[in-house]
Amino acid sequence: MVLNHINLVVKDVDKAVHLFAHCFGFNLIVNRKSKMAVLANNENFALVIWGQVLNKKEELPEYPENFHIGFYQQDEESVWNIYRKLRQEEGLKFEAEPKLIRNTFGFYLNFENLMIEISVNPFKENQQ
Structure with a gap:
């Protein structure tokens, strides 16, 4: 079994895309109006950047402790x-x-x- 993707909820999709593309070497596959983006690396792994605006919430997402x-x-x-x-x-x-x-x-x-x-x-x- 291979891990296919992980979905990260962020407030600023464009800043997250910049970070993962510019600093971590991911390639942008699609950016849907700065509300959701998909990036991939060379290991057949996708990173889904989900804008919290799609969750209809203003506050930053709360990740579990130590996540x-x-x-x-x-x-x-x-x-x-x-x-x-x-x-x-x-x-x-x-x-x-x-x-x-x-x-x-x-x-x-x-x-x-x-x-x-x-x-x-x-x-x-x-x-x-």
Whole structure:
């Protein structure tokens, strides 16, 4: 079984599209009037950006405690590179600079109420 997509609810669809396309390398498939967009990466995975306006709510969505999405980087240098790139983007909140976290090296940031983890794959050595 392969994970096909994840649906993220955000207040600003266009800013989310910019973040995932410009910083994380997703390709925009469709942007429906800045209310919903679909992006894809090279791994046959789609990211659906759902504008909360379609839910008919003004407030930011509430994600469950500790809910987040994560992106693996090849090595510590790659983590530092994307950290520096993300620091140039407006509206992102960083918990700390990249550092040792659990069994890997990385950092967390928030876009709106969505937590994002960037880290080196701690299981890479065990994969064949």
